[in-house]
Amino acid sequence: MNALALLADANGASQIEQIAKTFGVDWPHLIAQIISFGIVSVLLHRFAYRPVLAMLEERRQKIAEGLTNADKIKAELARTEAKHQEMLTLANAQGAKLIEDARTAAARILQQETEKAIATAEQIIQKAREATIRERDRMLAELKRDVGRLIVLTTAAVTGKILTPDDQQRLAEDTARQLAN
Secondary structure (H helix, E strand, O other): OHHHHHHHHHHHHHHHHHHHHHOOOOHHHHHHHHHHHHHHHHHHHHHHHHHHHHHHHHHHHHHHHHHHHHHHHHHHHHHHHHHHHHHHHHHHHHHHHHHHHHHHHHHHHHHHHHHHHHHHHHHHHHHHHHHHHHHHHHHHHHHHHHHHHHHHHHHHHHHOOOOOHHHHHHHHHHHHHHHHO
């Protein structure tokens, strides 16, 4: 039985050698190429693949930071706009109150000094409108300045470079121009 197993092993080994010979396999060269391929694979993985993955991860983090900063800027802009609307509403309410007060005063004095009361009321209305316009202009200037500052900060954070004063001025002017439209 042992002789039969040895015969089968010898017969099987010669069969593998015969197939390798048929296909032209040269064992020393094949093993050398496998070792060379393994070395190149390890070197590429260590010196090329890992740095590329690290760079991609760093870029992903910067993009995530940029998106977070953009969300913060949007929230800040929305809050500033809400504050702006609130102040405009308050100014309009105060203007309306001033107008109503002027009308009430004019009604009381109507019998004695009708012309004087009308002139006074018109002056009060004009002052209220001017105050509202000044307040609105001041708030728009403040909003433009804040938005320009936020855009400069966001641009610096997203691009990762330090902006020169000229870059900051140009971004602020572009933002102010877009807000004016």
